[in-house]
Amino acid sequence: MFTLKIETMTCxxxxxxxxxALxxxxxxxxxxxxxxxxxxxxxxxxDVSDVIAALEEAGYPAVLQ
Structure with a gap:
């Protein structure tokens, strides 16, 4: 299990x-x-890097917390 911060997720x-995307x-x-x-x-x-890549491709950069 892991948690990502997605600051551009606003609505x-x-x-x-x-x-x-997920x-x-x-x-x-x-x-x-x-x-x-x-x-x-x-x-x-x-793999966390696969999730981060999918989010970035969708326009939502994420950072591992």
Whole structure:
């Protein structure tokens, strides 16, 4: 499990786009998004760099917390 900070995630539309990007990366990926805290918590053994790359491609740079 790991947590990423996504400072450019500011609205529900952002959450929708992030959901789409993560589901395209891995259909059964388990994650929680906390919009007010601007965090994404991933409950999987997927490589963090793959998640960060998918988020960046979607326009949402992320930093490991």
């Amino acid at each position: 529900n539309h952002c959450v929708s786009l992030i959901n789409k 589901n395209q990366l891995q259909a059964d990926l388990a994650f929680d998004i906390d919009l007010p805290a601007q965090t994404l918590q991933v409950h999987s053994d997927i």
